[in-house]
Amino acid sequence: MDVSEPTRLGEHELSDGRRLACAEWGPADGVAVLLCPGVATSRRLGFGTDVVDALGVRLISVDRPGLGASDPAPGRTLRNWADDVDEFAAGSGIDDLSVVGYSAGGPFAMTCAAAGVADRAAIVAGADEFTALEQPLPADLRNMVDAVAADPAAAEESFTEFGDPDRLWSLITAFSPETDLAVYWEPRFERAFRQAMADGFTQGPAGYARDTALP
Known part of the structure; x- marks a missing residue:
């Protein structure tokens, strides 16, 4: 598997003065x-970075507000993300955008598609959108979903207290099947994944907490 560094790193300033940090391959x-x-x-x-040149794909990844190097946006919603992406695409000269959501990125990709910001969407391992699942959830996940629904502000505060890259890595690997663990524990991938997660917490846990409790 290829976990190469981005070809290009940059920032895009939005109309409200916030910066979105991006990477490209x-x-x-x-x-x-x-x-x-x-x-x-x-x-x-990124993903598939060893084939994007041959396929003619401009793969773009953007830090969500408050994560990595993107400025925070207190009180943001899922729809706000679609608005940010729409403005980012227009400012980057993109008039035909496809979107891929991986895991907890799934709801953000679906929001872009629903808002008409992206023309095509794909979701990979999108089980983090627990409220969309019809089958009964394990008790701990059901409790989490119910807590967010009952009191989003309190849930966000609890996620802030929990948010830590090492804790999240332990949680991810503790509940992953063997097929996923074979990828996660491959030395080069583990190093790149954990570095990306550490980068995500550069500004602290607030961005992660808001992502998890977004309305």
């Missing part, structure tokens, strides 16, 4: 595909 004039990363991870971890 592949040709700058390629077909634009936006990656919405998983839980608390930064823009620096």
Whole structure:
């Protein structure tokens, strides 16, 4: 598997003065595909970066507000993310955008598609959108979903207290099947993934907490 460093790093200033930090792989004039990363991870971890040049894909990953190097946006919602992406795409000269959501990035990708910001969307391992699942959830996940629904502010505060890259890594690996662990524990991938998660917490846990309790 390829976990190469981004080809290009940059920032885009939004109309309200906030900065969104981005990373890119592949040709700058390629077909634009936006990656919405998983839980608390930064823009620096892409996917398929060994084939984007051959496919003519411009893979773009953007730190969500408050994560990595993107400025925070207190009180933000999922729809606000679609608005940010719309403005980012327009300012980056992108008029035909596809979006991929990985894991906890799934709801952010779906929001972009629902808002018409992205023309095509794909979700990879999107089980983090627990409220969309029809089958009964394990008790601990059901309790978490119910807590967010009952008191979003209190839930966000509890996620802030919990938020830590080492704790999240332990949680991810504790509940992952063997097929996923074979990837997570591959030395190069583990190093890149954990670095991306550490980057995600550069500004502290507030961005992760807001992501997890977003309305």
